[in-house]
Amino acid sequence: MKADIAEQPEVFARLLDERAAQIAEVAARIVEWKPRSVVFTARGTSDHAALYAAYLTEIRLGLPVGLASPSAVTVYGARPDLRDTLVVGVSQSGGSPDLHEVLRVAREQGAHTLAVTNNAESPLARAAELHIDVAAGHEVAVAATKTYTAELLALLMLVESVRGGGTLPAGELAALRELPGHAASVLAxxxxxxxxxxxxxxxxxxxxxxxxxxxxxxxxxxxxxxxxxxxxxxxxxxxxxxxxxxxxxxxxxxxxxxxxxxxxxxxxxxxxxxxxxxxxxxxxxxxxxxxxxxxxxxxxxxxxxxxxxxxxxxxxxxxxxxxxxxxxxxxxxxxxxxxxxx
Missing domain, CATH: 3.40.50.10490 (Glucose-6-phosphate isomerase like protein; domain 1)
Structure with a gap:
């Protein structure tokens, strides 16, 4: 856990350097889709990253946001009408069956889907139309640390890229590039x-x-x-x-x-x-x-x-x-x- 925590400045820098273009491409697709609402689905630590993204989406994009209850789909068999909705699954591993089942059903019910994970080969990533790899690297400890903050940064970059019409504004990117240095000073x-x-x-x-x-x-x-x-x-x-x-x-x-x-x-x-x-x-x-x-x-x-x-x-x-x-x-x-x- 100590080593995972210490890697976070490096993870921020890598995500900004290596994933900004991919995230902008995903954002451009979302802009084309013109969703009327967004639903996030997640568990545990990733649920808190999704909650952060919900605040961002409502405040910065002006779209109504919901946090899905996976059991409505997996336990009760609900099939909500999700036309004009973007459903986003957030998960470090992308391995929990309930989350990829929510995305599978969401696509059947007319939604567009996106997965945000630290595993591009995961079932959740495969279930979604689009995927963002948060590029945190292997996390050793059970308690998630660097994967959580990588999710936060990836979701922030996504929302601001959607707000920019499919491009992360240069001023925004420049401000975000200061985060690795800030993170290093905090950890010191x-x-x-x-x-x-x-x-x-x-x-x-x-x-x-x-x-x-x-x-x-x-x-x-x-x-x-x-x-x-x-x-x-x-x-x-x-x-x-x-x-x-x-x-x-x-x-x-x-x-x-x-x-x-x-x-x-x-x-x-x-x-x-x-x-x-x-x-x-x-x-x-x-x-x-x-x-x-x-x-x-x-x-x-x-x-x-x-x-x-x-x-x-x-x-x-x-x-x-x-x-x-x-x-x-x-x-x-x-x-x-x-x-x-x-």
Whole structure:
């Protein structure tokens, strides 16, 4: 897991250098199709990448987005009318039967289909009309790290290429080329290694964020659950105030992802409310926030780019905490690298 995490700057650079043209070609096809809506289907970590893409698609392209429930198709036999819809399957391995069954049925029901995977020979890639290879390379640890951020970057490049009419704008590409350097600087900061001791004996932990940061909160909770075996509870900042705030107290640590965009500004009120509850809140973002008891600095970048960087110290936190608790983060108990569900 440590080695996989460390490779992410290189993965970003490779994806930008070697996949930009292919992603633009896929985007051009999507522009030709003129979908009226988009449906994403994914599981686990990839579901959080799909959630990020859902925010991007609605905000940047103005298209309504849904997140599919694969069991509607595979368990209940639903056959929804998907004409004028783009269905996108997102999966590191591309191996789960339910996802490629959703894409197969979607094509039968009139949808156009796209797979985003780290395996061009996978069943999901073969089931789709189009495929994007995120080019992350072999991932050794069970817990996904570099494949997750590669999915984020590939989906970001895709959406911005569609918005550009089938071409990633030169200014956008130039800004994205700064990401490998930002990622390297984030990974060189050992603040989270020391922070891990703070949570060594925690039984549960809350993660929260809004907008583009919400998928980061959900992915962080998953990483803590699968590597450290603690209960990670993820909420959007808005949902946290609608009930779960009542459980906040000094014994329930909170990790808040607070960026510099509109959603980050709204999160400041959430952190303040947590401070009133005397919750032990550590903020991950470009600026300190009043009401928090700790801060891990991340680069001040465009809000769309922040999820690719904010997750990096949180991955390292999960790794460090697992080791402190005497666990093996490379081989979480009961888990396999490829999970097959129907």
């Amino acid at each position: 900061d050992d603040t989270v290694v020391d922070l891990a001791a703070r949570y060594r004996f925690a039984d549960r932990l809350v993660t929260t964020g809004r907008g583009y940061a919400y998928p980061t909160a959900r992915e962080t909770a998953l990483k803590l659950m699968e590597t450290c075996y603690l209960a990670g509870l993820a909420f959007s900042g808005a949902d946290l105030l609608h009930g779960p705030l009542a459980m906040a107290d000094p014994d329930v640590p909170v990790l808040a992802v607070v960026g510099s965009g509109p959603a980050g500004q709204s999160m400041r009120d959430v952190v303040a409310r947590l401070g009133e509850r005397r919750a032990d809140t550590v903020v991950f973002g470009p600026a300190a926030v009043e009401g928090a008891s700790g801060w891990v600095r991340t680069p001040d970048v465009d809000e769309r780019y922040a999820p690719l960087l904010d997750i990096l110290p949180l991955q390292r936190l999960a790794l460090s905490l697992a080791l402190l608790r005497g666990e093996d983060p490379d081989a979480p108990r009961g888990l396999k690298k490829v999970t097959s569900t129907l």
